[in-house]
Amino acid sequence: MTPEVKLSTSSGSEAITWPSSRLGSYSSKPHAPSKDARWDAVGRFEAEFGQLGLNDLRFIRRVGSGDIGSVYLVEIKGAEGCVFAAKVMDKEELASRCKESRANIEREILEMLDHPFLPALYATLDSDRWSCLLTEFCPGGDLHILRQQQPDRRFNEAAVRFYASEVVVAFEYLHMMGIIYRDLKPENVLIRSDGHIMLTDFDLCLKCDNSTPIALVKDQATLTKNSLPLCTVKQTPLSRILPNCKLPNIYCLRPRRTRRLRPSHHGLIDIVAEPIDTRSMSFVGTHEYLSPEIVSGEGHGNAVDWWTLGIFMYEMFYGVTPFRGVDNEFTLGNIVARAVEFPKEPAMPSSMKDLISQLLTKDPMERMGSTTGAAALKHHPFFQGVNWALLRCTTPPSVPKAVVQQDVEGKKEERVKNNVEYY
Structure with a gap:
């Protein structure tokens, strides 16, 4: 479509x-x-x-x-x-x-x-x-309301990790479908009856064409660097992916090959799919969540979603967004010119601070997730211990009362x- x-x-x-x-x-x-x-x-x-x-x-x-x-x-x-x-x-x-x-x-x-x-x-x-x-x-309302009900109106580290991990997985799917969300904020994250999240409000989304590249990457080290995938193909059903590999150190699926890889020899394989070829000049989003490239009008792509995730995590932990000014004009100026600052109280874990800092990098090409997407974030130390395959089996921080x-x-x-x- x-x-x-x-x-x-x-x-x-x-x-x-x-x-x-x-x-x-x-x-x-x-x-x-x-x-x-x-x-x-x-x-x-x-x-x-x-x-x-x-x-x-x-x-x-x-x-x-x-x-x-x-x-x-x-x-x-x-x-x-x-x-x-x-x-x-x-x-x-x-x-x-x-x-x-x-x-x-x-x-x-x-x-x-x-x-x-x-x-x-x-x-x-x-x-x-x-x-x-x-x-x-969703009987649990949204995360903005739920955060205000917490002690000191903020979430603890475990809760931030839980909600952020589910947003990461949702973004991974959207980007694989060629969709840039562009409007992440606590008000748009609803709490289902089982305590897990559901993104809502898709009217600001940007739908890309069918040129979203898909890569199967073996070396986890490459996922922490913002370099383009070495092996990409046009977006097709995963069962029909036939990548054209040019480098021997990248493993790709080949037809009629059923032998299972041994992790000790080959490591893990990650699917990387990001709509990196799509650019938009629209000024869309919520002021406190806008990325520098949207504010400056230089055009934006999928990296805006990873910027909003950084703002989202910061607000969930501190109760405020990092660049908010006295009015919208000052807020936009702070987004473009001011470095992100982390209050001493409450003390933020170093792994969370590092992840947010990389997500709130001003240059979209240097921003974590801009080219290797969710795969890069999943290997970050902040998400250590998250079972991505069984995320829906994780016990949520809060389960709403049944309707x-x-x-x-x-x-x-x-x-x-x-x-x-x-x-």
């Missing part, structure tokens, strides 16, 4: 046109376990009544609002207790603010995703005036009218 990208010479903004589509309840990308009650509820409804529409949803309460829509807790009529998050957008409002393309970007990207730390899109619902994305409801029927029903007078026109 490749978008058409046109750059405006006057403003540098992107006009992106996506092919129209609708997601059925039985998608080829199920996103969630087969026993997910939400998929069953959508499937049963459409099997009995046909295509799901906005009038088939019962709106319970509003749970949040953003730049281009409001999010509601909803349930399908006749399937009480099975709740969803519905992001509702006014098409007329989007048109008046020239933001239809951003809404389309989010929809099309959600239809592509199939990852445990990213949202499942159960259905897309449209009417003459409204557009709605039906996704998973019970009383929470869904609430008081009658508190329920919103079941008519989108009143929103």
Whole structure:
């Protein structure tokens, strides 16, 4: 699914046109376990009544609002207790603010995703005036709210490591899909019912073409250096990768080879996939999280995501972002000119300080992750002991209370009218 990208010479903004589509309840990308009650509820409804529409949803309460829509807790009529998050957008409002393309970007990207730390899109619902994305409801709220509930309004080292590691894995998948996220912040990291995270809000994403390079790298030492992978191919399904190796010290998968490598002889193999060839001139993001290359207007690529991860980790540990000024103008000046400073209290572990320093390198080409991506971060000492293959089996720092029927029903007078026109 490749978008058409046109750059405006006057403003540098992107006009992106996506092919129209609708997601059925039985998608080829199920996103969630087969026993997910939400998929069953959508499937049963459409099997009995046909295509799901906005009038088939019962709106319970509003749970949040953003730049281009409001999010509601909803349930399908006749399937009480099975709740969803519905992001509702006014098409007329989007048109008046020239933001239809951003809404389309989010929809099309959600239809592509199939990852445990990213949202499942159960259905897309449209009417003459409204557009709605039906996704998973996360009862734990977002990390911004959860951080404010912690002692001293900050997370400890273990919690930062847990949430940062799951963001790293989510970024790794997005970058492999050719998507640059560009809007990481605690407000966009939701807490699922099991305590694990889910990224949200994909309207600022940049979707690349199909030229994302994929490399299979054996030598872990190369992952700590910001040099381009030595063996790359165009993005294709992993089962069909046939790299053209030119150097003998890089091992690549070859067809019909089934012998297992011995770690003692060959070391570990990492898949490196970063959309390093894509550049954008857009000024997008949240001020305190903007990277120097976005502020300076020199164009940016995938390295902006690794910069935002550094800001994210700093804020999670200290409770504040590192470059915040008295206003947005001072903040942007600090981002470009001021070196990152680490307060003495609370004392930050040296490994975390080193990782954040490398992520907050001003030069995007020297920034950790800019060329070898998540593979470089996974080998950093701060993440020592993280079992990346079994990350979802790790016990989360906080598990939210389960949503019970009383929470869904609430008081009658508190329920919103079941008519989108009143929103």
